[in-house]
Amino acid sequence: MNTAAALRAYRGPAVFSLGLRPFFLFGALWSAVAAPLWLYAFLAGGPVGLGWHIHEMLFGYTGGVVAGFLLTAVPNWTGRLPVVGRPLAQLFALWAAGRAAMLAKTLAPSLADAAWPGIIDSLFLSVMAGLIWREAAAGRNGRNLPVAVMVSLFALANIGFHLEAKASGVASLSTRLGLGIVALLIAVIGGRITPSFTRNWQIKRGGPLPAVAGRFDAAALIVTAAALTAWCVSPAHPGTGATLLTAGGLTLLRLGRWRGHATLTEPLVWILHLGYMWLAASLILMGLSITAPRLMSPSVGVHALTAGAVGVMTLAVMTRASRGHAGRPLVAGRTEVAIYGLINAAALSRVAGGLTPSLYPLLLTVSAALWSAAFFTFVFAYGPMLATPRLARP
Structure with missing residues (x-):
């Protein structure tokens, strides 16, 4: 079965029939909501800080859209079957859990030093990087190895963001690394x-x-x-x-x-x-x-x-x-x-x-x-x- 045949054979919810569907739709919704939420906090004061804004625009929104694109494009590049149905829903759930965890951490002062929101948030990009490596290796397509490397570095930058912010309060190096990877992508x-x-x-x-x-x-x-x-x-x-x-x-x-x-x-x-x-x-x-x-x-x-x-x-x-x-x-x-x-x-x-x-x-x-x-x-x-x-x- 090729990629097109696999998509035609899918019979589950349409939103999980292709990688771009959930991530483009809910990534755009999250971006539309997150920007004014931070602006309100910036102008009127509130718990939503600059660090949350940077992280969610870079690793939350952009990470989700990149995942949606790659989940759709990589099967065409490698000839492998696409991730659809329950596996796609589970991957999307990891992304959504990360957004919820990061919002909870910034809204609840008691969670300021908690490690679990960062751990939950880091799962999505880490799993996504492993998935891209698996597909690139199984498809034996060397042209896509640089993409796998960049997604892996992006996942590491996200982990570094949490570690650096906890250590010094500002994640400057990790932010630059994340931005640099996105620019290179x-x-x-x-x-x-x-x-x-x-x-x-x-x-x-x-x-x-x-x-x-x-x-x-x-x-x-x-x-x-x-x-x-x-x-x-x-x-x-x-x-x-x-x-x-x-x-x-x-x-x-x-x-x-x-x-x-x-x-x-x-x-x-x-x-x-x-x-x-x-x-x-x-x-x-x-x-x-x-x-x-x-x-x-x-x-x-x-x-x-x-x-x-x-x-x-x-x-x-x-x-x-x-x-x-x-x-x-x-x-x-x-x-x-x-x-x-x-x-x-x-x-x-x-x-x-x-x-x-x-x-x-x-x-x-x-x-x-x-x-x-x-x-x-x-x-x-x-x-x-x-x-x-x-x-x-x-």
């Missing part, structure tokens, strides 16, 4: 799917195709990996800043080879290019914050990565993959354009807040409202198709 996987989907779209319409991946792309990824590694280890070193600037420039050049300007009539395609552009911008801004600290605050580049590259790219993938696997046409409508507009406006507002300290509270509020609106729109528009069986195509 976008560089690698986004660098696969963006030119691939662009090529498919262009073939149907004619015209020049995106450049084929080659040595330049490999070099750009190597420099990006080196820059992010240096940033994790030594975030203030001038050499780190120069390497980040180089990586950002190479990422922009790489993006320019994919002919994104030719896809402006199809939002499902050009949003991938825009998300990748946010990655390039974040690398450049992070580099500038080191080489020209008086000109640029470190938070500007970090939020260009988190609110920009992560927010835009995850919603770009979530909308396209959800439509495709739910049997809907791969054509964007007004809802998708609204989602893309809201998330990019949220990212721009968040970055602008770091550039204008006097307007920071206002722009932070605007950004959180736009962020939540983007994800709530996704939940309301895509919830029904993710929770119901795939439409049969003629």
